[in-house]
Amino acid sequence: MDQTVEKPQVQFSEGAMAEIRRYLSHYPADRQKSAILPILHIAQAEFGGWVSPEVMDLVAEILNIQPIEVYEVATFYTMFNLKPVGKHVLEVCRTGPCMLRGSDQLIEHLENRLGCKVGETSADGNFTLKTVECLASCGTGPMLQVREQFYENLDPASADQMLEDLKALTVRKPWEENY
Amino acid sequence: MGRKLLTEHINVEGIHTFDVYRKHGGYASVEKALKTMSPEEVVEEVKASGLRGRGGAGFPTGMKWSFLAKPEGKPRYLVCNADESEPGTFKDRYLMEKLPHLLIEGMITSSYALGARTSYIYIRGELLYVLRILEKAIAEAYANGFLGENILGSGYSLDLHVHPGGGAYICGEETALLESLEGKRGNPRNKPPFPAVWGLYGCPTVVNNVESIATVPWIITNTAAEYAKFGIGRSAGTKLISAGGNINKPGVYEIELGVPVEEFIYSDEYCGGIWKGRDMKAVIAGGSSVPILPKELILKTAAGEDRLMTYESLSDGGFATGTMLGSGGFFVMDDQTCIVRHTWTLARFYHHESCGQCSPCREGTGWMEKVLHRIEHGHGHMHDIDLLVSVAKQIEGNTICPLGDAAAWPVAAAVRHFREEFEWHVKHPQAATAPGAVFNKAESVLA
Numbered sequence: 001m002d003q004t005v006e007k008p009q010v011q012f013s014e015g016a017m018a019e020i021r022r023y024l025s026h027y028p029a030d031r032q033k034s035a036i037l038p039i040l041h042i043a044q045a046e047f048g049g050w051v052s053p054e055v056m057d058l059v060a061e062i063l064n065i066q067p068i069e070v071y072e073v074a075t076f077y078t079m080f081n082l083k084p085v086g087k088h089v090l091e092v093c094r095t096g097p098c099m100l101r102g103s104d105q106l107i108e109h110l111e112n113r114l115g116c117k118v119g120e121t122s123a124d125g126n127f128t129l130k131t132v133e134c135l136a137s138c139g140t141g142p143m144l145q146v147r148e149q150f151y152e153n154l155d156p157a158s159a160d161q162m163l164e165d166l167k168a169l170t171v172r173k174p175w176e177e178n179y
Numbered sequence: 180m181g182r183k184l185l186t187e188h189i190n191v192e193g194i195h196t197f198d199v200y201r202k203h204g205g206y207a208s209v210e211k212a213l214k215t216m217s218p219e220e221v222v223e224e225v226k227a228s229g230l231r232g233r234g235g236a237g238f239p240t241g242m243k244w245s246f247l248a249k250p251e252g253k254p255r256y257l258v259c260n261a262d263e264s265e266p267g268t269f270k271d272r273y274l275m276e277k278l279p280h281l282l283i284e285g286m287i288t289s290s291y292a293l294g295a296r297t298s299y300i301y302i303r304g305e306l307l308y309v310l311r312i313l314e315k316a317i318a319e320a321y322a323n324g325f326l327g328e329n330i331l332g333s334g335y336s337l338d339l340h341v342h343p344g345g346g347a348y349i350c351g352e353e354t355a356l357l358e359s360l361e362g363k364r365g366n367p368r369n370k371p372p373f374p375a376v377w378g379l380y381g382c383p384t385v386v387n388n389v390e391s392i393a394t395v396p397w398i399i400t401n402t403a404a405e406y407a408k409f410g411i412g413r414s415a416g417t418k419l420i421s422a423g424g425n426i427n428k429p430g431v432y433e434i435e436l437g438v439p440v441e442e443f444i445y446s447d448e449y450c451g452g453i454w455k456g457r458d459m460k461a462v463i464a465g466g467s468s469v470p471i472l473p474k475e476l477i478l479k480t481a482a483g484e485d486r487l488m489t490y491e492s493l494s495d496g497g498f499a500t501g502t503m504l505g506s507g508g509f510f511v512m513d514d515q516t517c518i519v520r521h522t523w524t525l526a527r528f529y530h531h532e533s534c535g536q537c538s539p540c541r542e543g544t545g546w547m548e549k550v551l552h553r554i555e556h557g558h559g560h561m562h563d564i565d566l567l568v569s570v571a572k573q574i575e576g577n578t579i580c581p582l583g584d585a586a587a588w589p590v591a592a593a594v595r596h597f598r599e600e601f602e603w604h605v606k607h608p609q610a611a612t613a614p615g616a617v618f619n620k621a622e623s624v625l626a
Contacts (some may be wrong), residue, residue: 026299026340031380033362037345041304069362076364076534077345079304095266096467096524097510100424133348133528134266134467135305138510139421139429148308174311 010054015175016046020062033063036073040080045147045173049089050081078132086121086128088166091145094131097138106142107131109156113163126167148174181435182409184397184417185390189277195312197319200280206325208288208396213333216399221292225395228403229415234260234351234388235466235506237490240395246375247293248383256384257295259286259392260356261302264348266467266528267508270419271389273431275302275309278393279316283339285392287325288399290337293385297338301356304344313341348532352580353386355534366536367580390419410436414489414504420449424510425459427451440464440486440493441478444511457513461596464493465505467525468585470592471518472502498592515617518600522593523551529586540583543574547590554601557608564601568594 012020019042020035027034039062043055051059056074060067074080081089090110094103107118110129114122121128137143140152151162172179183189193199200206212221226241247255259282263271275282282300290298302310317339320326328336342360344350350359354368357379378384394416398406409416414436423429426444428451434443443449444459453459462477463469478486481500486492493504512521530544547570550563571587578584594601600618604611611618 026342028380031361034342034360036362037304037359038343040345041307041343063362072364073345073362077304077347078531079346094524095528096463096521097267097423097508099521099524100510100512100516132305132346133531134264136263136269136272136303138267138269138423138508139431141423145305148311150308174307 010047010052010058012042012046012058015173016042019175033065033069036063036070037077039063040070040074040077042174044080049085049087049147050083081128087126087171088146088169089128089130091130091132091135092118093133093135093137093141093143093145095134097134098141098143101141103142106144106154106159109159113160127163147171181417181433181438183433184406184409185274185281185393185419186278186431186433195277195279195316197280197316197323200278201323204400205280206284206287208399209284209291209325210331212288212291212399213331213335218292218294221288221399224403225292225398226403228398228406229410229413230391230394230398230406231413231415231490232388233390233394233418233507235265235468237504240387240391243375243387244289244293244385246373247385248376249294250383253382254297254380255293255295256379256382257286257290257293257298258356258360258379258384258386259298259300259389260351260353260386261300261306261389262344262348262351262356263306263389263506264303264351264532265506265508266525267421267423267463267510268466268506269421269423270431270507272306272309273421274389274393274419275306276312279313280320281393281396282313282389283316283320283326285395286339287320287330287337289385289387289392289395290339291335295385296336297340299360299379300339300341301350301360302341302343303350304346307343310341310343317341347534348528349534349580349582352582355580356386357384364534366534367582369579411487411489412491414491418488418504418507420488420507420509422450422509422511424462425454425457425513425516426511427454434488436489438488440488443488443509450511453511453513455513457515459511460514460516461512461518463502463508463510463512463589465503466508467528468581468588469503469505470498470501470588471522471596472500472592473596476500476596477502498588499595502592515615517555517617518593518597519551519555519604519611522590523548523555525589526551526586529582533582533586537578537580537583539574539577540586543570543583544586546570547586551590554604555612557604557612559601559605559608561602561605563605564594564598567591 023035023038056070060070143152188203230240231237347365349355350365355365359365374384480495526548530548533544535541571591574583575587
C-alpha cells in the first residue's frame with residue numbers, strides 16, 4: 001500500500017525546512033510545540049501569503065501534534081491569513097494615534113486607487129487591502145505594512161509610488177538569497 | 180539637554196554592530212557582573228537603583244527579581260517582553276532596531292543575576308524585520324564569546340533566542356505571553372501562581388520589558404547610586420517617551436523623569452509644539468489605556484501645580500483629574516480632533532484585542548464599540564452616554580487580566596472630561612456627522 005497518499009500534498013522547500021529546524025533547536029526537546037508561531041510565519045511566507053488547512057496539517061505533522069492544536073493557534077493570532085490573498089497584502093494601521101495623523105484619508109485613497117474596499121483584493125490580483133490595529137509606528141503615521149516592510153509617513157503621492165514599486169517587485173522569501 | 184543614559188550613542192554610525200557598540204563601552208556590565216559580582220549582588224544593585232518596570236505598570240524591577248523562586252532541579256527563565264503593542268508606544272521598536280546590542284547586553288547581565296541558562300526575547304510578530312536585526316546581533320555576541328558556553332571564562336553559560344508572536348495585543352500581558360511562547364493561544368492565566376513561581380514551562384520565570392532590561396547595563400556599569408541621582412524621588416532615572424499625534428516633532432525622546440509636561444510638549448528639544456499652528460485639545464500621556472486629559476489638566480494638576488513627567492505627578496488627582504505615566508506612549512490631540520471618533524477607534528481596538536476568555540471584557544468591549552459607533556455616526560441617544568460609563572464600570576476589576584481595565588479607562592475618561600462633546604453628537608447628529616465637523620465649545624454654548 002502506498003503510504004504517501006495520506007501525507008499532506010504540500011511540502012516545505014529545503015530552505016524553509018532549514019529555518020524550521022533552526023527554530024526547533026531553540027526550545028527544550030519536550031516543548032517543541034513552542035515553535036508553532038515561528039513555523040506559521042515561515043509557512044505564510046512559503047505558500048503565497050496565507051495558510052491553508054493543508055499547510056496547517058503539515059505544520060502539525062512536523063511538530064507531531066494534533067491538527068486542531070495548529071488550527072486553534074492560527075485562528076487566534078490575527079497575522080495569519082486563512083484565505084487566499086493578492087500578491088501583496090497592504091495592512092493599514094487605523095488605531096487612534098494613526099487616525100490623528102490621517103489614516104482615514106489614507107484608507108480612502110487606497111480604496112479609490114485599487115478599486116476595492118477594505119478586506120477585498122484588487123481586480124489585477126496585486127493587492128489585498130486590510131486594516132490592522134496599532135503597529136507601534138505612531139510617530140510616523142499614517143503607515144502600513146507589507147510583509148516585513150513598514151511604509152511610513154504616507155501621503156497620496158508616496159502611497160502611489162509605493163503601489164508602483166510593489167507591482168514591479170519580485171517577492172523573495174526570508175531564507176532566499178538577496179532577501 | 181538632559182543626560183541620556185540609554186540612547187547616548189544611538190546615532191553613532193554602525194552602533195548596531197558588535198565592534199562599534201563595544202568601542203563605545205558596550206558589554207562593560209557583563210564583564211563587571213560576571214567577573215566581580217555575585218548574582219545576588221546584581222539583584223541588590225538593581226533593587227537599590229529604584230528602576231521601575233518600563234512596560235507600563237511601573238513595578239520595581241529589582242523587587243520583581245527578588246520574588247523569583249529557586250527550587251532545586253528546575254531551570255529558571257528570563258523572558259523579555261518585546262510585544263510592544265500599546266497604541267501610542269513605539270520606543271522599544273526604536274531601541275531594538277537602533278541598539279540591538281544594548282538589549283542583548285541587558286539580557287546577559289540580567290540572566291546572570293537570575294540564574295537563567297536559556298532566555299527568550301518575545302517580539303511582536305509584526306516586527307519580523309527587527310527580529311532579524313536582533314538575530315544578527317545575537318550571532319555576533321556568540322562569535323565574540325558573550326553568549327554560549329562559559330562566557331568570558333566565568334563558568335556561566337547562556338543561550339538567547341528571539342521568538343516572534345502572531346499579532347495579538349493580549350500577549351503583552353505576561354502570562355498570555357508565556358502561553359504564547361509555549362505555542363498556545365494567548366489567554367492570560369489566573370494568578371496566583373505568579374510567573375516567579377510558575378512561569379514558562381511551569382518553571383520560575385521573570386518577564387521584563389525591553390526598556391527595563393536595557394537600563395540594567397547602565398546601572399551595573401555605573402552603580403545604582405549614580406542612577407538614582409537622575410529623576411525625582413520614586414521616579415528614578417530616565418524614561419523613553421514615544422511622542423506622537425498632532426505635534427511638530429514626533430519621535431522617541433529619552434527624558435530625565437521630572438521634566439515639566441509643558442516643556443515636553445512645547446520645547447524644540449522635544450515635541451516642538453502643536454502642528455499646523457493649532458491649539459492643543461487633549462493628551463493621552465501613557466499609552467491608549469490611560470485616561471485622556473484635557474489641555475488644562477495635562478499642563479497643571481487640579482491643585483494648580485505644574486504637571487511633571489513622573490509616575491507621581493501624572494497620577495496626581497487620581498482618575499478624577501489625573502492619569503498615568505504608563506508605557507510613556509504620549510500622544511497629543513489638536514483642537515480639530517473629534518474626541519468621540521478617537522475614543523471609538525480605541526474602543527474598537529480593545530474589542531478586537533480582547534482574548535474572549537472573560538465575559539465582562541468579551542461582551543463589554545463589544546458593547547462600548549457599538550455604542551460609540553452609533554454616537555459617532557449620528558444614531559446615539561442621550562442615555563447611551565451613561566450606558567458607556569456603566570459598561571466600563573462593569574468591566575473594570577472583573578477580569579483575569581488588566582485588558583479589561585485598559586479598555587474601560589479610556590472610555591470612562593473621555594466621557595468624564597468631554598461629556599459636552601458626546602452630548603453635542605447626540606443633539607446635533609447632522610452637524611456632527613458632516614465631513615470634518617468638530618465640536619466647538621464656544622459655538623455650542625451660543626447654539
